[in-house]
Amino acid sequence: MGRMPTVDDVASAANVSRQTVSNVLNSPEIVRESTRERVQEAIDRLGYRPHASARRLRTRTSSTIGLRLDPLRDGISGAVLDRFVHKLAEQADARGLRVMIFTANGAEDELSHIKRLRDGSDIDAFVLIATFHGDPRISWLIEHEVPFVSFGRPWGSTTDDHRHRWVDVDGRAGVRDTVQHLRASGAQRVGYIGWPSPSGTGDERRAGWEEASGFDTADLERYQVVTLDGVDEGVRSARQLLAMDAAPDAIVCASDSLALGARMAADAAGHLDLPVVGFDNTPVAAAVGLSSIDQPLDEVVASALTLLFGPEGGIVRPNPDSNEEPTHRLLVPRLVERRSGHRALGEITGA
Amino acid sequence: MGRMPTVDDVASAANVSRQTVSNVLNSPEIVRESTRERVQEAIDRLGYRPHASARRLRTRTSSTIGLRLDPLRDGISGAVLDRFVHKLAEQADARGLRVMIFTANGAEDELSHIKRLRDGSDIDAFVLIATFHGDPRISWLIEHEVPFVSFGRPWGSTTDDHRHRWVDVDGRAGVRDTVQHLRASGAQRVGYIGWPSPSGTGDERRAGWEEASGFDTADLERYQVVTLDGVDEGVRSARQLLAMDAAPDAIVCASDSLALGARMAADAAGHLDLPVVGFDNTPVAAAVGLSSIDQPLDEVVASALTLLFGPEGGIVRPNPDSNEEPTHRLLVPRLVERRSGHRALGEITGA
DNA sequence: GTTCGCATTTTGATCGATCAAATTATTCGG
DNA sequence: CCGAATAATTTGATCGATCAAAATGCGAAC
Structure with missing residues (x-):
């Protein structure tokens, strides 16, 4: 398997500069149509794919969501979270996001994982499940302005903190x-x-x-x-x-x-x-x-992603400003x- | 939240060069002990964490395993794979590996995901579950020399292909x-x-x-x-x-x-x-x-990782050479x- | 006291992409 | 047909780390 083609390879194949190739990928509307087609053809012909790590290094975003899997439950009810994980992977994919999973023993351990993944710029945003009263993860994430959303409302003091985005089922x-x-x-x-x-x-x-x-x-x-x-x-x-x-x-x-x-x-x-x-x-x-x-897990996941990234985008939105849009959703289950x-x-x- | 410290920050804090900091992290044995301690102290004090994407760009490895979640099963038995996923996340973590999940509709769709993730250097190796007779994923992965291991033996023609590493339960x-x-x-x-x-x-x-x-x-x-x-x-x-x-x-x-x-x-x-x-x-x-x-899912996962990365390492091993070590493991379940x-x-x- | 060899550390180049700014091409009014 | 405004494209710098190779330090041997 030969070396993977890079933007430069595509650029010379299409007789344009690197940046134009980059623009075709990221802001196609500013490239003239004839040029765009030529570049696209070169991309297809060479089988070019952008190098994810290089892009992330430059843009400082990873387009990756972190999700901690809860400890295995012996009971029957654990299946809900499994379905949640599955649907999250599905819908994240549709938005061009990746999902990275990890496990931890307790909230403290999870926090250290979160720090590591966050600091390594591995992950842009976190999805928390199974929140509980006085959850230390929540205060830490808010404190450090790490984007996150929780499946489970905030139980306790931070209930009305708009910086905490959450989805829950009523x-x-x-x-x-x-x-x-x-x-x-x-x-x-x-x-x-x-x-x-x-x-x-x-x-x-x-x-x-x-x-x-x-x-x-x-x-x-x-x-x-x-x-x-x-x-x-x-x-x-x-x-x-x-x-x-x-x-x-x-x-x-x-x-x-x-x-x-x-x-x-x-x-x-x-x-x-x-x-x-x-x-x-x-x-x-x-x-x-x-x-x-x-x-309604489909809706739960869709709402969670919307709260994090907006209705369509795949880019992390900054922490929500005070009183603009709602920062949570409460969904009604059905029998x-x-x-x-x-x-x-x-x-x-x-x- | 201020800017994250980089190797250079640590380097000047410890009065050494970038490379020495890098060595402390990656090959500590070649750094003099006194220097190592000084650098380590600076790392701790500044709270430095290596930037994962930068490292990946340079080393061309991602230390990430890709795993496709099967379509949801309505039955009870789907729970096995959930446990598998969980244990994989756990043990991968212990080796310093990350697990990225995705979903797909059918083997063809999965292949296109695999290509994308692979070409983007997002993922070093794949774990396949639920293999079946004439599985197109397997031949493609072998063909393109992408490291992978399957939970499930190869059913059919490629049974004795040593390039296919697999674990299964007897x-x-x-x-x-x-x-x-x-x-x-x-x-x-x-x-x-x-x-x-x-x-x-x-x-x-x-x-x-x-x-x-x-x-x-x-x-x-x-x-x-x-x-x-x-x-x-x-x-x-x-x-x-x-x-x-x-x-x-x-x-x-x-x-x-x-x-x-x-x-x-x-x-x-x-x-x-x-x-x-x-x-x-x-x-x-x-x-x-x-x-x-x-x-015995613990053993299944441990064996899978060992086949992929060797007994301890967290680095992808090249595709196994012909007749060195066994490229599969068959484990016995117990009542x-x-x-x-x-x-x-x-x-x-x-x- | 030099010199050789080894251990340790530093320097310059590079991975592949995007950003910011500069440059060139095109359109349009007068 | 000219110059300004705008569109399209290109160039140089940069993200943060590691690699490869060069430079330095240090002790032993002659």
């Missing part, structure tokens, strides 16, 4: 709509299985249930179970709810793991028609025919119903 | 060992649920079952079901097997999706103790307590048993 609205839908479909008492507080996302989802459940304070206590995530936990919690005097006739869960357990417990207890709804619409939910609240009309898990296990 | 041995183990534990007739031929991995797994099953030709036909992947398909296939006259008393499946379906069908039919084994040991298998054959002693799916649904 779990509260998603659960609220779902509960309303269930009640409109005839459910009298919608129970809830969720995670212990404080948990940013978990608390929001619970709040959605509380708003739409129609329960008084006492019943709000009775009709919810607080538990860690997991299938076993879902089984136990659902059993507990179904053993009540006026047992719930529908159950909403904070995750698909919990919902899967709840579904199994409900089926085992003979409640084949009891609606059970999970969250995240993971492959598992689809595989076993479980209703679930789906996060994917799978139970009615679909072969039910219960039809199988009970067959 | 599904045949994994299934064979599992079947032997089941028979040693008392199973008389081990059934098999797998995918239609031709399927590289699928055929290997079936072969493992055939070798260890102890069946004659006729029974080999009777005790296996051929079906596409999916939970529903697993349910149907298991029902079919369990309805036989001398029904199997253990079932091995080509995937966790199938196994989950089979488990559910077996439980529903009252065979709570019937061993069902899946493949891939996905989070779902762990969540519902399903036995599964686990791919993770979850049924015995573990709370069974049956205990719940049957409770």
